[in-house]
Amino acid sequence: MQTQLPAQGRSWGELQAMMAEMRTGDLDWRHGRHAAYIWFANEEVERVAREAYGMFMVENGLGLRVFPSLRRMEEEVVQMTLGLLRGQGAAGHMTSGGTESIFLAVKAARDWARIRRPQVLTPEIIAPFSAHPALNKAAHYLGMVVIRVATGPDFRADVKAMAAAITPNTIMLYGSAPGYSLGVIDPITKLGELAQERELWLHVDACVGGILGPFVRQLGYSVLPFDFSLPGVSSISADLHKSGYTPKGASTLLFRSKELLEYGRYEFDDWPTGLYSTLTFTGTRPGGAIAAAWAVMNFLGEQGYLKIAETVMEARKRFEAGLLKIPGMHVWGKPDLWAVAFGSEGYDIHQLGKVMLSRGWVLSPVRRPPGLHLMITPVHEPVIDECLAALAASAAQVREKKVTGSGMAIRY
Numbered sequence: 475m476q477t478q479l480p481a482q483g484r485s486w487g488e489l490q491a492m493m494a495e496m497r498t499g500d501l502d503w504r505h506g507r508h509a510a511y512i513w514f515a516n517e518e519v520e521r522v523a524r525e526a527y528g529m530f531m532v533e534n535g536l537g538l539r540v541f542p543s544l545r546r547m548e549e550e551v552v553q554m555t556l557g558l559l560r561g562q563g564a565a566g567h568m569t570s571g572g573t574e575s576i577f578l579a580v581k582a583a584r585d586w587a588r589i590r591r592p593q594v595l596t597p598e599i600i601a602p603f604s605a606h607p608a609l610n611k612a613a614h615y616l617g618m619v620v621i622r623v624a625t626g627p628d629f630r631a632d633v634k635a636m637a638a639a640i641t642p643n644t645i646m647l648y649g650s651a652p653g654y655s656l657g658v659i660d661p662i663t664k665l666g667e668l669a670q671e672r673e674l675w676l677h678v679d680a681c682v683g684g685i686l687g688p689f690v691r692q693l694g695y696s697v698l699p700f701d702f703s704l705p706g707v708s709s710i711s712a713d714l715h716k717s718g719y720t721p722k723g724a725s726t727l728l729f730r731s732k733e734l735l736e737y738g739r740y741e742f743d744d745w746p747t748g749l750y751s752t753l754t755f756t757g758t759r760p761g762g763a764i765a766a767a768w769a770v771m772n773f774l775g776e777q778g779y780l781k782i783a784e785t786v787m788e789a790r791k792r793f794e795a796g797l798l799k800i801p802g803m804h805v806w807g808k809p810d811l812w813a814v815a816f817g818s819e820g821y822d823i824h825q826l827g828k829v830m831l832s833r834g835w836v837l838s839p840v841r842r843p844p845g846l847h848l849m850i851t852p853v854h855e856p857v858i859d860e861c862l863a864a865l866a867a868s869a870a871q872v873r874e875k876k877v878t879g880s881g882m883a884i885r886y
């Protein structure tokens with residue numbers, strides 16, 4: 475039977491109980507036994523975010539003219555983000571997430587190139603193999619083509635190979651800071667030089683690293699530049715709902731200049747109401763996502779983000795050190811931030827993932843190279859040792875072939 479609207483509305487008490495029951499089968503993310511999907515700073519930040527979101531839940535970010543509060547908060551969020559990414563003279567706006575930011579960057583690059591090189595009918599984007607699927611999704615919707623080039627032995631973008639892949643139809647280069655799967659940052663400086671030399675648009679996907687990455691650098695870790703201090707960078711996507719630790723539905727798309735930002739705009743005039751003009755893919759935008767992002771960023775401030783950066787980087791170092799003590803295990807590449815992927819010699823890493831799952835640890839698989847992935851956030855810090863112990867026990871189990879079957883329950 476199909477679910478139908480209840481004839482009589484249910485009470486909030488009843489609904490709350492139903493929803494609490496429904497979520498008992500969900501991922502238990504509060505205790506750090508997961509690898510992805512969740513960015514949670516702490517309960518204080520959660521409270522601020524919830525209150526701020528609720529305060530502006532009904533307001534609509536499409537109507538900035540009538541909600542000067544949202545206009546101001548969005549502008550301030552963008553300015554704070556540009557400050558982190560050294561974007562003097564740069565411009566930007568908020569979007570609903572990384573996928574929308576990337577979509578709009580690709581759209582802007584396409585329209586920018588259309589004016590300069592109208593003879594290009596099917597524009598091409600050159601990206602490393604490690605680029606997020608959102609890039610292909612965008613290109614697919616926009617009638618463009620992505621050429622993925624194998625990464626180097628360090629799993630970073632191979633800039634020489636990318637240069638060799640450029641054709642007369644190429645309009646855009648793409649790099650990540652860091653890539654989702656292995657957590658390594660592409661050589662953006664070199665990609666920027668190539669972009670300038672060949673007059674191409676360079677988009678930096680800093681969906682993961684854009685907000686917290688600069689704080690990791692501030693702590694003294696070597697984090698190579700991936701921001702507007704590099705003259706070849708045209709646009710950057712930096713998610714707030716990832717390492718900005720704000721509620722979901724919040725990302726930023728930043729452009730080197732106001733002029734480049736305008737290529738992202740869509741305008742339409744031929745309907746009863748007249749001019750409809752937006753910089754986003756979405757029309758109606760949740761005021762709550764804007765307000766909560768503003769509130770969380772101001773609540774955490776530099777000191778708050780530095781503390782998170784310190785926690786997750788220490789946790790990653792501890793995790794790596796412990797991992798290397800487990801026979802056969804190794805880290806793939808040299809992760810730059812808090813995302814790490816590891817593989818194994820002599821036994822199947824995905825079998826190990828399966829055993830971990832049976833022990834209540836939900837790790838994400840990486841297919842090429844074969845590995846498991848972990849995005850370390852503050853909730854992981856207290857359980858690093860427990861996780862390592864589970865990994866050691868699971869590895870022993872796999873080595874002794876005490877596992878049957880294959881595959882993993884979770885797919886990204």
Ligand SMILES: *Cc1c(COP(=O)(O)O)cnc(C)c1O
Pocket residue numbers: 570571572573574576606608650652653654679681682713725
């Ligand atoms: C998550 C992610 C995206 C897509 O962002 P959504 O917010 O999921 O739409 C893009 N690039 C990278 C590197 C990501 O990790």
